[in-house]
Amino acid sequence: MADALIEMRGIVKTYPGVAALDGVDFSLRAGEIHALVGENGAGKSTLIKILTGAERRDRGTVTLEGAAIDPRTPVQAQRLGIATVYQEVNLIPDLTVAENILLGREPRGRLGAIRWGEMMRRAQQVVDKLGLHVDIAEPLRACSIAVQQMIAVARAIDQHAKVLVLDEPTSSLDATETAQLFALMRRLREAGMGIIFITHFLDQVYEVSDRITVLRGGRLVDTHVTNELPRLALVAQMLGKSIEDVSKSESRGRPAADSSQQECLRASRVFKRNAVQSFDLSLKAGEVLGLAGLLGSGRTEVVRLLFGIDQRDGGELSICGESIGHHSPRRAIKAGMALTPEDRRAAGLVPHLSVRENMLLALQGAKGWARRVSVREQQAIADRYVRALSISTPDIEKPVSQLSGGNQQKVILARWLLMEPTILMLDEPTRGIDIGAKEQIELLIDELRSNGMALIFISGELDEVVRVSQRIMVLRDRAPVGELSGENLNTHAVMRQIAGETAGQAHA
Amino acid sequence: MRRSLRQLIWPLVALALLLVFNAVASPSFFHVQFVNGRLSGAAIDVLNQGAPVMLLALGMTLVIGTGGIDLSVGAVMAVAGALAAKLLHLDAPVALAIVAALGVCVAAGIWNGGLVTVASIPPIVATLIFMVAGRGIAQLITDGQIITINPGSSFTVIGRGVIGGLPVPVVIALSAALVIAAIVRLTSLGVFIEAIGGNEEASRYAGINVRWIRLSVYAIMGLLAGLAGLIDTADIAAADANNSGLYLELDAILAVVIGGTALTGGRFSLLGALVGAIIIQTLSTTILMTTFRGHSVPPEFNLVIKAIVVLMVCLLQSDELRRMVLQVRRVQG
Numbered sequence: 001m002a003d004a005l006i007e008m009r010g011i012v013k014t015y016p017g018v019a020a021l022d023g024v025d026f027s028l029r030a031g032e033i034h035a036l037v038g039e040n041g042a043g044k045s046t047l048i049k050i051l052t053g054a055e056r057r058d059r060g061t062v063t064l065e066g067a068a069i070d071p072r073t074p075v076q077a078q079r080l081g082i083a084t085v086y087q088e089v090n091l092i093p094d095l096t097v098a099e100n101i102l103l104g105r106e107p108r109g110r111l112g113a114i115r116w117g118e119m120m121r122r123a124q125q126v127v128d129k130l131g132l133h134v135d136i137a138e139p140l141r142a143c144s145i146a147v148q149q150m151i152a153v154a155r156a157i158d159q160h161a162k163v164l165v166l167d168e169p170t171s172s173l174d175a176t177e178t179a180q181l182f183a184l185m186r187r188l189r190e191a192g193m194g195i196i197f198i199t200h201f202l203d204q205v206y207e208v209s210d211r212i213t214v215l216r217g218g219r220l221v222d223t224h225v226t227n228e229l230p231r232l233a234l235v236a237q238m239l240g241k242s243i244e245d246v247s248k249s250e251s252r253g254r255p256a257a258d259s260s261q262q263e264c265l266r267a268s269r270v271f272k273r274n275a276v277q278s279f280d281l282s283l284k285a286g287e288v289l290g291l292a293g294l295l296g297s298g299r300t301e302v303v304r305l306l307f308g309i310d311q312r313d314g315g316e317l318s319i320c321g322e323s324i325g326h327h328s329p330r331r332a333i334k335a336g337m338a339l340t341p342e343d344r345r346a347a348g349l350v351p352h353l354s355v356r357e358n359m360l361l362a363l364q365g366a367k368g369w370a371r372r373v374s375v376r377e378q379q380a381i382a383d384r385y386v387r388a389l390s391i392s393t394p395d396i397e398k399p400v401s402q403l404s405g406g407n408q409q410k411v412i413l414a415r416w417l418l419m420e421p422t423i424l425m426l427d428e429p430t431r432g433i434d435i436g437a438k439e440q441i442e443l444l445i446d447e448l449r450s451n452g453m454a455l456i457f458i459s460g461e462l463d464e465v466v467r468v469s470q471r472i473m474v475l476r477d478r479a480p481v482g483e484l485s486g487e488n489l490n491t492h493a494v495m496r497q498i499a500g501e502t503a504g505q506a507h508a
Numbered sequence: 509m510r511r512s513l514r515q516l517i518w519p520l521v522a523l524a525l526l527l528v529f530n531a532v533a534s535p536s537f538f539h540v541q542f543v544n545g546r547l548s549g550a551a552i553d554v555l556n557q558g559a560p561v562m563l564l565a566l567g568m569t570l571v572i573g574t575g576g577i578d579l580s581v582g583a584v585m586a587v588a589g590a591l592a593a594k595l596l597h598l599d600a601p602v603a604l605a606i607v608a609a610l611g612v613c614v615a616a617g618i619w620n621g622g623l624v625t626v627a628s629i630p631p632i633v634a635t636l637i638f639m640v641a642g643r644g645i646a647q648l649i650t651d652g653q654i655i656t657i658n659p660g661s662s663f664t665v666i667g668r669g670v671i672g673g674l675p676v677p678v679v680i681a682l683s684a685a686l687v688i689a690a691i692v693r694l695t696s697l698g699v700f701i702e703a704i705g706g707n708e709e710a711s712r713y714a715g716i717n718v719r720w721i722r723l724s725v726y727a728i729m730g731l732l733a734g735l736a737g738l739i740d741t742a743d744i745a746a747a748d749a750n751n752s753g754l755y756l757e758l759d760a761i762l763a764v765v766i767g768g769t770a771l772t773g774g775r776f777s778l779l780g781a782l783v784g785a786i787i788i789q790t791l792s793t794t795i796l797m798t799t800f801r802g803h804s805v806p807p808e809f810n811l812v813i814k815a816i817v818v819l820m821v822c823l824l825q826s827d828e829l830r831r832m833v834l835q836v837r838r839v840q841g
Binding site for chain 2: 307309329330332333339341346347348349350351352353357360361362364365366367368369370371372373415
């Protein structure tokens with residue numbers, strides 16, 4: 001391809017034990033916006049890190065305008081003309097807009113003093129060129145997040161950038177702000193810049209991008225011209241299915257729940273701004289409700305609101321008939337709820353505490369500090385669950401950080417199972433664990449359900465959600481878009497809703 | 509148990525080395541006599557003079573265990589001493605003086621904990637406020653003067669008395685250690701502290717009352733700092749708002765670090781902190797007692813020598829450094 005600006009060929013990157021990228025090709029033309037999409041572990045961020053010098057590749061070639069490059073640091077990449085703007089704005093809120101734009105390369109006079117006049121002039125030029133209407137003498141914190149984001153772009157491309165990488169720039173922007181950013185991206189495209197755009201929002205992919213590259217599990221799935229790729233096909237590729245597979249729709253959900261069972265969870269018009277739009281939800285004993293959607297679709301936000309990690313901005317919530325006002329995890333646990341979080345490491349495990357201590361944490365938390373479960377009882381409980389969930393650990397006093405991912409997940413499951421909750425919410429319980437452990441967890445969910453527990457199940461693997469759930473609530477771009485159950489519950493139907501084929505084709 | 513013992517090895521090695529040095533350099537160090545119904549000798553002095561830092565280190569261990577820190581403990585000591593002395597000066601009963609002083613110190617702890625938990629101010633900033641304000645309050649209580657206490661008052665027993673042959677400060681410090689250890693290890697408080705320090709987010713998800721636990725460790729810290737302040741004031745039979753407890757927060761933090769508890773929180777060792785406090789005091793006494801060719805070490809060397817020894821103890825505990833040293837030796841060998 002003669003007009004390729006960036007050409008990455010056969011990129012391989014291996015971290016201890018994992019192949020993060022396995023022979024990925026990627027090309028970026030001048031004057032295009034190229035969306036890079038994929039679910040967890042697809043390799044998007046690794047690919048970007050290699051391009052921007054934050055990581056070194058193990059194998060493969062990268063060329064910029066035909067010349068081989070090998071940036072070892074982000075600064076080197078920047079000098080080559082590859083600018084990056086991350087999700088979190090990496091600027092200094094208390095400095096002025098002008099200072100932020102020219103931070104680290106202020107025009108200097110004699111004796112190294114900053115030439116303020118020159119600095120203001122240059123910053124104004126940069127801002128004008130991008131068509132931003134901001135007062136460059138204002139401190140950055142006075143600007144909206146969107147404007148800050150655009151100033152980050154301004155700063156990045158002021159250094160004669162040819163390539164701009166935007167890593168989830170829109171995740172904290174509202175609709176108008178996103179539109180502003182897109183307008184800027186289009187202007188830069190007209191000026192001949194190549195833009196790599198990473199996002200979880202499919203609508204946005206179709207709104208601004210010219211081409212789409214899909215990665216999955218560290219491999220290239222394909223690169224397409226955006227308006228030649230139907231949404232459903234894109235979703236299928238992200239989730240690792242072929243369209244033919246999907247239309248056969250062989251995986252079917254379980255029969256609908258027994259309608260005589262009593263309702264134990266009800267949410268109506270619950271929402272939280274910038275997290276998830278208003279949703280209704282009801283759950284019966286002996287039922288598994290699946291939440292399906294792409295990464296960033298609002299799945300996790302829903303269970304966080306239900307469990308009281310975040311406060312909702314509005315709506316009614318009742319757990320086991322008890323109406324919940326101000327919510328908190330303690331409140332939720334008391335009402336009979338349990339949640340195994342999506343991010344085991346950040347929100348689940350206390351790494352240096354033992355398997356036993358980690359397992360007993362919630363039970364002890366509910367009892368309070370003064371009523372300690374005796375060590376003998378703790379050991380008995382821990383031993384029982386180590387056996388019941390076949391957790392492989394030499395002994396229950398081992399720090400939990402030394403266990404494998406699957407076994408860590410089981411420890412957290414045990415923490416909540418021993419509470420005998422009425423409602424158990426599992427956020428990506430099978431992510432990053434081996435097949436055997438995965439199967440065990442699926443079987444366990446089935447057993448718990450038939451014993452009358454109510455479960456909410458989240459997984460990025462569509463097949464799994466469909467297999468395990470009796471009813472599925474589908475989310476897209478942080479809003480509920482539909483519910484499927486009984487005859488209608490199959491992977492194809494879920495995918496269609498995720499893709500939003502009925503409503504969203506206008507953009508393509 | 510095995511893990512906590514492993515944690516204790518290096519502080520104990522350091523203490524042993526110090527003691528061996530003393531045994532060689534000043535044999536009188538281990539000379540303990542029973543005189544007038546009390547044990548006396550350099551080793552007993554170490555424990556006696558180390559008692560305030562031991563008390564502070566106990567509380568500091570819990571605070572650091574939650575991932576926090578308390579810089580105000582020296583100032584809290586000064587407040588305790590000032591208030592007790594002032595009340596005694598006004599002819600208040602000794603018991604009232606003690607209870608009032610300790611009560612105010614617990615309140616100071618709750619204030620610190622409140623700033624940390626309710627107002628979400630970082631602990632280093634929150635307690636810095638009382639570090640400054642507390643000493644100011646102590647100075648206001650004493651009108652900037654040193655308030656002396658009648659040496660015959662039963663209050664001075666706290667600093668100078670003897671129980672069962674042991675100085676009262678040592679008895680207080682050791683009892684406090686036993687009580688704190690019992691509270692922390694026989695209830696779930698210890699595990700909660702370690703869980704919060706190890707992963708606050710996970711603790712919240714698990715339904716632990718994070719705020720309440722954090723608040724209570726600062727309150728316990730306040731109480732222990734108050735006790736330390738009373739000992740210090742009773743010992744010299746005077747409240748000196750300017751100097752009581754000055755810089756002792758740093759000794760307490762050092763003691764905790766020497767004892768093998770990470771400043772980032774999580775697993776903590778009360779025993780380690782006690783050993784750390786004893787190391788620090790032994791060091792001061794050692795420097796005082798050591799003579800070189802008939803000359804004693806000039807006092808202006810104290811702080812520098814102390815810093816060097818503490819640095820060495822910390823380096824001893826660094827797994828990273830040990831690994832580097834081992835690697836270098838392997839490469840050479």
